[in-house]
Amino acid sequence: MGFSELSIILGGPQGSGLETSMLALSRALAYRGYGILADREYYSNIVGRHSYIHMSVSSKRIPRSLTYPVKLLISMDAETVFTHFRDVEDGGILVYDKDTRIKKIAEIPSMEDSLKSRLIRDLKTLGIGEDLESITEMLRSRGIVTIGTSFQVILKDLMKIYGIDPRSLSRYVSGIVTSSASLLLGLDREALRYGFESVFSGRPKLVEQNMFIADVVWRELRSYEGLLKLEDSEIDFDELLVATGNDVVAIAKIVSGLRYQSYYPITPAADESFFLEKYEVSELDGSVIGPVVVVQTEDEIAAINSAIGAALAGARSATATSGPGFDLMVEGLSWAGMNEVPVVITYYQRGGPSTGLPTRGSQSDLLSSVFAAHGEFAKVVISSGDHLDAFYDTILAFNIAEKYQLPVIHLLDKFLANSTSTIPLPDLDNVKIERGLKPVPPGEYKRFNLETLVSPRAPLGTPGIIMWYTGDEHDEHGHISEDPDSRVRMYSKRIEKLKLVDEEIPGDLKLRVHGDGGGDFCLIGWGSVKGAALDALGEIVRRSNLRGVYIDVKMLWPFPRRELAEVIRRSGFEKIIAVEHSYGVNIADLAAMAAGIRIGKRIAKFTGRPITLGELTQALEKVLTSDIEYVVISYGE
Amino acid sequence: MESKGVSYKSSVWVDWCPGCGNFGILTAVLKAFAELKLDPSETVIVSGIGCSGKLPHFVNVNGVHTLHGRAIPFAMGIKLANPELTVVVHGGDGDLLGIGAGHFVALGRRNLDIVVALHNNGVYGLTKGQASPTLPLDTKTKALPKPNIQQAINPIALAIASGYTFVARGYAFEGEHLKNIIIEAIKHKGAAFIDILQPCVTFNDIFTSEYYGKRVYRLEKDQSWDPVVRDPGERVPKMLKAIERSMEWSERIPIGVFYVDNTISTFEERLSSRLKVYPEINPANSSIMTEESKSVIDNAKFKKIFGDLIVSVSKRTQGRSPQ
Numbered sequence: 001m002g003f004s005e006l007s008i009i010l011g012g013p014q015g016s017g018l019e020t021s022m023l024a025l026s027r028a029l030a031y032r033g034y035g036i037l038a039d040r041e042y043y044s045n046i047v048g049r050h051s052y053i054h055m056s057v058s059s060k061r062i063p064r065s066l067t068y069p070v071k072l073l074i075s076m077d078a079e080t081v082f083t084h085f086r087d088v089e090d091g092g093i094l095v096y097d098k099d100t101r102i103k104k105i106a107e108i109p110s111m112e113d114s115l116k117s118r119l120i121r122d123l124k125t126l127g128i129g130e131d132l133e134s135i136t137e138m139l140r141s142r143g144i145v146t147i148g149t150s151f152q153v154i155l156k157d158l159m160k161i162y163g164i165d166p167r168s169l170s171r172y173v174s175g176i177v178t179s180s181a182s183l184l185l186g187l188d189r190e191a192l193r194y195g196f197e198s199v200f201s202g203r204p205k206l207v208e209q210n211m212f213i214a215d216v217v218w219r220e221l222r223s224y225e226g227l228l229k230l231e232d233s234e235i236d237f238d239e240l241l242v243a244t245g246n247d248v249v250a251i252a253k254i255v256s257g258l259r260y261q262s263y264y265p266i267t268p269a270a271d272e273s274f275f276l277e278k279y280e281v282s283e284l285d286g287s288v289i290g291p292v293v294v295v296q297t298e299d300e301i302a303a304i305n306s307a308i309g310a311a312l313a314g315a316r317s318a319t320a321t322s323g324p325g326f327d328l329m330v331e332g333l334s335w336a337g338m339n340e341v342p343v344v345i346t347y348y349q350r351g352g353p354s355t356g357l358p359t360r361g362s363q364s365d366l367l368s369s370v371f372a373a374h375g376e377f378a379k380v381v382i383s384s385g386d387h388l389d390a391f392y393d394t395i396l397a398f399n400i401a402e403k404y405q406l407p408v409i410h411l412l413d414k415f416l417a418n419s420t421s422t423i424p425l426p427d428l429d430n431v432k433i434e435r436g437l438k439p440v441p442p443g444e445y446k447r448f449n450l451e452t453l454v455s456p457r458a459p460l461g462t463p464g465i466i467m468w469y470t471g472d473e474h475d476e477h478g479h480i481s482e483d484p485d486s487r488v489r490m491y492s493k494r495i496e497k498l499k500l501v502d503e504e505i506p507g508d509l510k511l512r513v514h515g516d517g518g519g520d521f522c523l524i525g526w527g528s529v530k531g532a533a534l535d536a537l538g539e540i541v542r543r544s545n546l547r548g549v550y551i552d553v554k555m556l557w558p559f560p561r562r563e564l565a566e567v568i569r570r571s572g573f574e575k576i577i578a579v580e581h582s583y584g585v586n587i588a589d590l591a592a593m594a595a596g597i598r599i600g601k602r603i604a605k606f607t608g609r610p611i612t613l614g615e616l617t618q619a620l621e622k623v624l625t626s627d628i629e630y631v632v633i634s635y636g637e
Numbered sequence: 638m639e640s641k642g643v644s645y646k647s648s649v650w651v652d653w654c655p656g657c658g659n660f661g662i663l664t665a666v667l668k669a670f671a672e673l674k675l676d677p678s679e680t681v682i683v684s685g686i687g688c689s690g691k692l693p694h695f696v697n698v699n700g701v702h703t704l705h706g707r708a709i710p711f712a713m714g715i716k717l718a719n720p721e722l723t724v725v726v727h728g729g730d731g732d733l734l735g736i737g738a739g740h741f742v743a744l745g746r747r748n749l750d751i752v753v754a755l756h757n758n759g760v761y762g763l764t765k766g767q768a769s770p771t772l773p774l775d776t777k778t779k780a781l782p783k784p785n786i787q788q789a790i791n792p793i794a795l796a797i798a799s800g801y802t803f804v805a806r807g808y809a810f811e812g813e814h815l816k817n818i819i820i821e822a823i824k825h826k827g828a829a830f831i832d833i834l835q836p837c838v839t840f841n842d843i844f845t846s847e848y849y850g851k852r853v854y855r856l857e858k859d860q861s862w863d864p865v866v867r868d869p870g871e872r873v874p875k876m877l878k879a880i881e882r883s884m885e886w887s888e889r890i891p892i893g894v895f896y897v898d899n900t901i902s903t904f905e906e907r908l909s910s911r912l913k914v915y916p917e918i919n920p921a922n923s924s925i926m927t928e929e930s931k932s933v934i935d936n937a938k939f940k941k942i943f944g945d946l947i948v949s950v951s952k953r954t955q956g957r958s959p960q
Contacts, residue, residue: 027948030948030950031948031949031950031951032950032951032952032953033950033951033952188953191951194948194951198945198948201945232952233950233952237950238949238950239940239947239948239949239950240947240948240950241943241946241947241948242946242947242948243946247946251943251946254934254942255932255934255939256925256932257925257926257932257933259718259919259920259921259923259925260714260717260718260920262714279942279943280911280912281912281913281914281915282938282941282942283914284938284941284942287933288914288918288923289933289934289938289942290912290914290918290923291912291914291915291918291919291920291923292920293717293718293908293912293915293919293920295713295717297710297743298739298740298742298743299739301707301710301739301740302707302709302710302713302739302740302743303710305703305704305707305710305711305714306710306711306713306714306717307714308711308714309683309701309710309711309712309713309714309715309716309718310714310715310717310718310920311714311718312701312711312714312715312718313714313715313718313719313722313920313921314718314719314920314921315718315719315920315921316920316925317714317718317920331704331707332704332707335703335704395932422948425936425939425940425947426939427936428931428932428934428935428936428939429931429935429936431931431932432930432931433925433926433930433931433932434930435925435926459719459921460681460699460701460715460719460722461678461679461681461699461719461721461722461921462678463678464678465678466677466678466697466698466699466700467699467700468693468694468699468700468701468702469700469701469702469703470693470694470700470701470702471686471702471703471704472702478700479649479694480691480694480702
């Protein structure tokens, strides 16, 4: 007997190796066939502020959602215990550094005053002291096993044997976190070694040192071994990709034939470009794959415009950014629309407006992307609900961009960008590359030939032909023209291409209905609410016997109005609820505008933290069983 | 495209004001292209917004008329994707040194092999004569209601400080001289900058052809003027000399080549050292798909390329440490 699914929080100061811990643990779990989903929450800070990993682990499936309360909290520091002790399930486990037991909430300089006063107020109400020892005592009274161990003692021998400078000892705390999690979950040391080997690839000394820590942890905490033992995995995959959303999109870009990527550093998009640089060219069996020219530009304006330039020269071209950067790109987006340029903007949303919550997630840029840029022209906006979707959608973005010669915005967010998942390997036998390039005969070439909605496209540099582009209204050759007759034809052509997209893209790529079709309600959303939404459908049946479906709107523009209307008409849902990481739950307004569908209820979250299963289920129950139309959820620090 | 006997002049009517310095620039461009026998299909003129922005439409080579200030980023994307192309940027002073100043500086840092031709007339012509970044402080042209209260940028000094490795000045109405500079700039490997003094007949009544006609002189007339850095040790003294000369702006205004540095790697070379296969295999000519419309990366290649991220699952009964 063991656990088939559980949630974990690993917490510590930013810059303390928490991500390394998470990655080593994820790899070790994947090695034994478990599915994981790990969200990374952090401040806009390099060193010192509180960060944590919120992780779902399963032996039955690849987890789709994050849940509270957690079974296990492992704290690198006292701040983690203070911040998350309320998240631990009764009967759960806390691992902490017992040398910090006298710490008080008020003494934590990195903790925000508002959280301090909230915590102190709550503890006062319960009659509990605001020091770590009082809190652990209270936790024990709730049946939580508190494992206080001295990190210094664990690292003492390591320091001696390897001659480590005491000042750099904190770098090894991550090893304690990974090892104690492995021990509690019943992972064996071979799996753990695999985890360390894959994160410290090429640095055998670090592997050895971390395994030394593991041995000490196994000795010190042996009585707790397997306390949260996972059942053997039933997940049927021989291989799993362990990657973040940023990684997956970058991989898909390479698979799709990306050849130019520009970027200006911004959270949470920059990691994607870093990844691309790492894999920019491969030589396999004598053939070259690539190269991807990755350029860090001077700003986002140069990023989009150089990407457009590369597309004009025939390269599959993209840029990756977040809200502030996208705002700067918008004039270029309009030029791309005017000149029918296939370019992809990978847009990882974060909390706005302005700098907002730069390291936290949101879906608040839906309307900003759909309606971005002056003038009217065809552009396509698509979204992805999870890592695997993001892989295929990235390829779709390029195919649509090239086939219809227009800019495509792939709208993602920080939640997906920074969360790590175990992902089944994509099947490339079923992936098609569609470029829409037709050979152009030498001679007079009209780049904007009006005979068809999508004109034959030849790259700059095509032998024997020349072409012109201009942001001004233009004639078929691409020369400036203000003639009203030409204007009407050219302007309409650029807009009406969108009808082709609407007609030709299969419905399944525009909108997906999850659930058995019938039921009491329909939940509608897009992007990274998918996992929590799907799991909430199951939960709410169990808890309240309410049945519903989730409609994942994948293509946000052109809005799948026919498809959505059809689903709703067919099922006769009376209750339609929209959910989104925003204040407005703007998908409801977009559906009303584009499809004339009135969505009466909305569930919103805009704390910058991801929607978790429990809070969504409760919010759903609330809107389904009352007249309440708008629920704001906010769980998580 | 067959370049012999090609007319580089397009059939589009040139709608600049009669007497505009741009006519001189256009003529020099056409002559330079003809003399270099550039293949029109392998040549791209990229422009920004304003009077200079229209230039590509008047030339029978590929033309990309972009956004205000952004010609350089567009040109960079084109050139990096297809390094075989000859890419020439034309922009005004407001365009390249005002709204697009960041890109102007960044191109110098990259030393990418493209030419930037600055149509320097001191005003924003197409919006009726506002002061541009090259109009000196206190100058009052006839279009300005009051004298200019912003200082002028020195384009030559800025280009040198930014890292351009070919920096020159021409004058729109010294056609032959300007043509030769354009030719040298195109031949130069690396970022080349030409500051072209251009009278605006409609809005700038100070920097007129009479004004320049009296003042411009050719640097190369001075036998001792040698702007070329052949050894990195010469870089600083020649740079300083060029910058010093660029400050000369009164009774005499120098035109000609101020600075050439052939000892600095081009962006293409830097990419080549990273990517190995570049520029021979580049974004424009590398294949991305098979004849069956599949990615060149199949399932087997996928596993090889991204093997670092793939975990081979090794299930076993838990809790038993392997011995």
